[in-house]
Amino acid sequence: VSAVSSSYNFTARYYYGSADDFFGFNLGYGISPDDRLNSVQLDNPTKLTSYKAGLTFKKKISRFSVLALDGTYYNQEYLPGTKGNQYQFSIGWLHRF
Numbered sequence: 001v002s003a004v005s006s007s008y009n010f011t012a013r014y015y016y017g018s019a020d021d022f023f024g025f026n027l028g029y030g031i032s033p034d035d036r037l038n039s040v041q042l043d044n045p046t047k048l049t050s051y052k053a054g055l056t057f058k059k060k061i062s063r064f065s066v067l068a069l070d071g072t073y074y075n076q077e078y079l080p081g082t083k084g085n086q087y088q089f090s091i092g093w094l095h096r097f
Contacts, residue, residue: 020066024056048077068092
């Protein structure tokens with residue numbers, strides 16, 4: 001049994017204005033040790049698979065405000081041979097002082 005977890009993530013962004021104006025997407029495989037929701041599966045001797053794909057949008061609204069939208073789809077094996085789908089969405093408003 002390997003004590004090393006492997007996870008891979010690819011992220012790309014297209015900037016159309018300032019550093020706060022972009023579209024992005026990401027693709028991933030595996031369970032990251034930094035993912036606190038799923039890292040309990042790392043102790044499992046059976047190596048389970050996990051895939052994800054997501055989109056991100058950020059738009060500077062004013063000098064101090066940024067709108068952020070994010071959506072991610074997960075296909076995760078939580079028991080050997082048993083997979084489930086999960087969707088995660090977030091809306092954020094950043095205000096700089």
